[in-house]
Amino acid sequence: MMIGFRTLSTLAVAACAGAYAVAPAHADVLPQGVRAKATGQVVMYDSSGGATTRARTATVDKNFTAETGVSVRMDFNSDVTKFFAAMENGGSIPWSMVEFPTKGDFLRARDAGYLVKLDPSIVDLAKVEPGAHDEYGIDVMRYGIVLTYNTEKFSGDAAPKRMSDLFDVKRFPGKRCLFKYPQFGGVLESALLASGVPRDKLYPLDLDKAFAELDKIKSDILWWSNGDEAIRLLSSGDCSIGIAWSGRVFSAAKNDKAPLALVWQDSLYSQAVYAIPKGAPNAVGGQVMLAHFIADLPGQKELVAQITYATPLIALTVADYGPELGPWIVAGDNAKKAIEENASYYSKNLPQIVDRFNRWVAQN
Numbered sequence: 001m002m003i004g005f006r007t008l009s010t011l012a013v014a015a016c017a018g019a020y021a022v023a024p025a026h027a028d029v030l031p032q033g034v035r036a037k038a039t040g041q042v043v044m045y046d047s048s049g050g051a052t053t054r055a056r057t058a059t060v061d062k063n064f065t066a067e068t069g070v071s072v073r074m075d076f077n078s079d080v081t082k083f084f085a086a087m088e089n090g091g092s093i094p095w096s097m098v099e100f101p102t103k104g105d106f107l108r109a110r111d112a113g114y115l116v117k118l119d120p121s122i123v124d125l126a127k128v129e130p131g132a133h134d135e136y137g138i139d140v141m142r143y144g145i146v147l148t149y150n151t152e153k154f155s156g157d158a159a160p161k162r163m164s165d166l167f168d169v170k171r172f173p174g175k176r177c178l179f180k181y182p183q184f185g186g187v188l189e190s191a192l193l194a195s196g197v198p199r200d201k202l203y204p205l206d207l208d209k210a211f212a213e214l215d216k217i218k219s220d221i222l223w224w225s226n227g228d229e230a231i232r233l234l235s236s237g238d239c240s241i242g243i244a245w246s247g248r249v250f251s252a253a254k255n256d257k258a259p260l261a262l263v264w265q266d267s268l269y270s271q272a273v274y275a276i277p278k279g280a281p282n283a284v285g286g287q288v289m290l291a292h293f294i295a296d297l298p299g300q301k302e303l304v305a306q307i308t309y310a311t312p313l314i315a316l317t318v319a320d321y322g323p324e325l326g327p328w329i330v331a332g333d334n335a336k337k338a339i340e341e342n343a344s345y346y347s348k349n350l351p352q353i354v355d356r357f358n359r360w361v362a363q364n
Contacts, residue, residue, distance in 0.1 A: 027298070029063075029295040029296050029297070030068070030288070030291060030292055030295055034291055035068055037287075038068040038069075038070045038285050038288040038289075039070065039282075039284075039285065040282050040285055041071045041073060041096075041282065041285070042071070042097060042282060042285045042286055042289050043073045043074075043094055043095050044073070044075065044095065044097045044098070044099060044286075045075055045077065045080075045083055045095040045097070045098040045277075046075060046077070046099055047076075047077060047079065047080060047099045047101040047272070048076075048101070048227070048272070049074075049076040049078065049226050050226055050227045050228035050248065051228065051231075051247065051248050051251045051252075051306075051307060052141075052227065052245075052248070052309070053074055053076065055247075055306035055307040058302075058306070059306065060292070060296050060300065060302075060303055063292070063299045064289055064292045064293070067292065068288065070285055072289070075094065078225055078226050079183075080100060080101065080109075081354075083095075083098060083109070083277070084108075084109070084114075087114045087277070087278075092281075093277050093278070093279040094281065095277055095280060095281075095286075096280045096282040096283060096285050096286035097275070097289055098115075098274070098275050098276070099140070100272060100274075101183075101270075101272055102184045102270045102343060102346065103139075103270065103273055103341075103343035103347075104183065104341070104343040104345070104346030104350065105183075105273075105346070105347070105350070106137050106273035106343075106347075107343055107344065107347035108346075108348075108350065110134075110137070110275070111347065113278070114277060114278055115137065115276060115277060115278060116276050116277070116283060117135045117136055118137070118138075118275075118276065118287065119284075122284070122287040122288055122291050123138075123287055123290050123291045123294065124291060124295070125294075126314075127313060127314055128312055128313065128314065129312040129313070132312035136275055137274060137275035138273065138290065139271045139272070139273055140272050140273065140274045140293065141247075141271060141272045141307075141309035141310065142270075142271040142309060142310040142311075142312075142330045143245050143270065143271065143272070144246030144247075144262070144264070144268070144269045144330050144338060145184060145185060145243060145245060145246075145267060145269060146243065146244065146245070146246045146249065146263065146268075147162070147165065147166060147241070147243060147262065147265075147266075147267050148177075148230075148234055148242055148243065148244040148249050148260055148263075149172070149234075149242075149261055149262075149263070150235070150259055151260065151261050152237060152259045153172075153174060154172060154240070154241070159263075160172055160241060160263055161263060161265060162263060163189075163190050163194075163243075163266035163267055164190070164193045164194040164266065165241070165263075166194065166217075166241055166243065167191070167213065167216065169217060169220060172241050173240065174240025175220055175233075175238060175239045176217055176222065176239060176240075177222050177223075177224055177234055177238075177244070179223070179225075179230070179243065180361065181225075181357070182350075183341075183346050183350060183354075184341065185243055186243045186268045187214070187357075188207070188210040188214075188353075188357075189339070189341075191210040191211070191213035192205065192209060193266055194213050195209050195210070195213045199339050202339065204345055204349075207353070207356060211356075211360055214360070222238060222239050222242075224242075227244065227245050227248040228248070230242065230243075230244040230245070230248065231244060231251075231252045234258075235252060235260060243267075244262075246269075246308060246309075246329075246330070247308045248307075249261075249262045249328075250308045250325075251306065251307060264333075265337045266337070266339060267337070267338045267339070268338060268339050268340070269335065269338045269339070269340055270341040272309075274290055274293065276290070294313065297313065297316060301316070301320065304329075305325065308328040308329050310330060310331065
């Protein structure tokens, strides 16, 4: 079964010590025959937005346009609801490529027949780690779903140490910032950990127990809908503690000097997936953009230096992380402390979970 990073010792990623220097001039990376296939515009279903989209636009996407002349337009959606609704309704599809925020979303779309196979004459999957791709998609960014806190609220020995501390309102008072969606935000998993469920027994999720635990802090929750909003609420102190995506925390703490820290113990991680939707208006352009993403090693290094989301390219090794980025990336001890979100479980159960979650949020 697909898409999982093989071993962290060979996980591709990158950012050398000089990654923060001025970016080098763009160099062509595609075979001429592949480059010639790209025309028009690629519209991407963008489930990242914010800092991730800005990092991607300034690196790999910029390089793709420079080499091919094909422009890229983002259609931001914080989850895949719009994608699945369009597919299920049989309407026209405006996207040449789709970014699935989790493997579970990808598996659901693949198994429903909503994707087309990658063209091996365009997309060189031999450059991607075994296990990090299949015929329909490739892993593109591995990210932490991490406990995050404001360091002006908590510090030193008094700081939170593990995900379950999110639910301890006596030791860690203040509002809690959580993603207003039940997947890839750790909302349900954190509740189960706080209720005493062992980390290796989380799945299948006990929804009754999870929502009962969430009931205890519901009045303390501030919901966020995108990564930038999470960082704004946590950095300002509107929330003293919450869950955010690791690359967003890195960007805010390192680039903006925001008073934020993250905790890997019992946090989660997942990986986004790129794929081509059935009925795409410029499927070939989307395939070429995928091929360029794989081949653009300089762009990959610049991307990870900005947003610390790992990419599974064989040509890049774990040594390319460098000491500056190591604490922020899902690798080594960080990965051992964290828990991988169960893609198979969510691919089979997400619609029912979303329905129950939305009804729970709407209740007084």
